[in-house]
Amino acid sequence: MEELAKEGREAFAKMDIKISLKELSATTGVSPSQIRYWEKKGYIKSIQQQKNQSHAYTIHTLMIVLGINHFLKQGYTLSAAYEKQHAQRGVYRALRSLYSRVEKVERKDDGEVLVDLGRLADQPAKHVVAQISPDYQVQLTLKDEN
Incomplete structure (x- = not known):
């Protein structure tokens, strides 16, 4: 994607x-x-x-x-x-x-969209991910690189 x-x-x-x-x-x-x-x-x-x-x-x-x-x-x-x-x-x-900067966009079965905005400069093993709900509410999270 x-x-x-x-x-x-x-x-x-x-x-x-x-x-x-x-x-x-x-x-x-x-x-x-x-x-x-x-x-x-x-x-x-x-x-x-x-x-x-x-x-x-x-x-x-x-x-x-x-x-x-x-x-x-x-x-x-x-x-x-x-x-x-x-x-x-x-x-x-x-x-x-x-x-x-968007590295990856993924749509889940429940309609949620995950947008990987890439690594943190000071913590390269962590990615900033925007979780967008089906009603377009946005929550930013940190995910470990996997």
Whole structure:
């Protein structure tokens, strides 16, 4: 299972998905004119292979637009919303880094999921394991290496 998770992460990282302005707008709820304005201001970037060709946007840009829009709805100005969204990217990178530590994922017959987060730095014979119940309650435990 852990090999499948690793392959999935690597495949997603290699994907080169691009979406149109219309798709970006429909997915995020942000109007095309707002998206163009944000691009003009330098908050987001598009890809345009040739002059007079439609602009395309990456999934990364889609996430930025969602973040900016979220903070705008909370009452922030555009520049403040962009800054808040930009600061959040550090949190997302940290979570991705944590996710990359996952050594093993196991689903038990009772629906419980065990996620092995790897060895403790100061006790390498012990692993941190997240036990996730069928109702998604999480409990962290230390397990001896077996």
